[in-house]
Amino acid sequence: MALRGPRAWLWRWRRNPLKRRADVVESWVLLGAWAATVLVGVAVGLLTSGSVERGMARERAEWRPAQARLTQGTPGVPNGEQMWAKVSWTAPDGSHRTGQVRVSPGRAAGSAVTVWTDRAGRLVTAPATAAQARLRAALAGVLVGTGAAMVPFAGGRTLCGRLERQRIDQWAAEWARFGPMWGRTTG
Incomplete structure (x- = not known):
């Protein structure tokens, strides 16, 4: 904790001479995955909620x-x-x-x-009241939206995991190449 400095916002996009291309790719993958997770979850949740509520309103009108x-x-x-x-x-x-x-x-x-x-x-069965329909529609929207949001979230996590493994393999190859040189002395 003693070496930890203030938290830097947007650190993945700051200039850094040690930043590799893989770091930039990972930052964009994470941003895209989070954006897709939120957008897909909200859109699917709202569509599901509206569909359930319209169906229950139709039941109230027809039954x-x-x-x-x-x-x-x-x-x-x-x-x-x-x-x-x-x-x-x-x-x-x-x-x-x-x-x-x-x-x-x-x-x-x-x-x-x-x-x-x-x-x-x-x-x-007796049709749901308007209040019951709103509650059921909201619950269905939250559940289905959360489930749909898991798809881009899991995809982003999988892609970041692959990028991490690729970075570790690249680091191991570089270490194998330059590691033995550390034991040499010049002279």
Whole structure:
């Protein structure tokens, strides 16, 4: 720590007589990799978030609640957990449909249950509210954006690792060439 001076910003681009061409290449590779990481992560995250939110908004617009009837009663359960039960309902095209939904225990056969259906009259889950959709879209955007950002980041790290190995091999070759000369004396 005693020999450490103040941190120099942008040290990779400063003039230095000892700087090699490989050092300049590495600095540009790092800059490009970081820029690509940020740009790819943000762009993919925003696109994913927008796509998820539009999809959920379309679900809210297209999915409709429908009245269904239990075809068989549900037994009363002491813990009160919802259970699967068969229901029947009429689809928008007038056809008679049946399916299974989760209902509270202790319901009698023939009691009314609200179910959600799509345009074709198939059972679907209740659509996400606008707040839930924003949260899900944001989480999906962050996760997918982070995953996409790993590609240029890993590529940059791999390329820098190769440059480092090349530099070490070059240094070893130079050391093998000039190292033996250090033991000689002139005279």
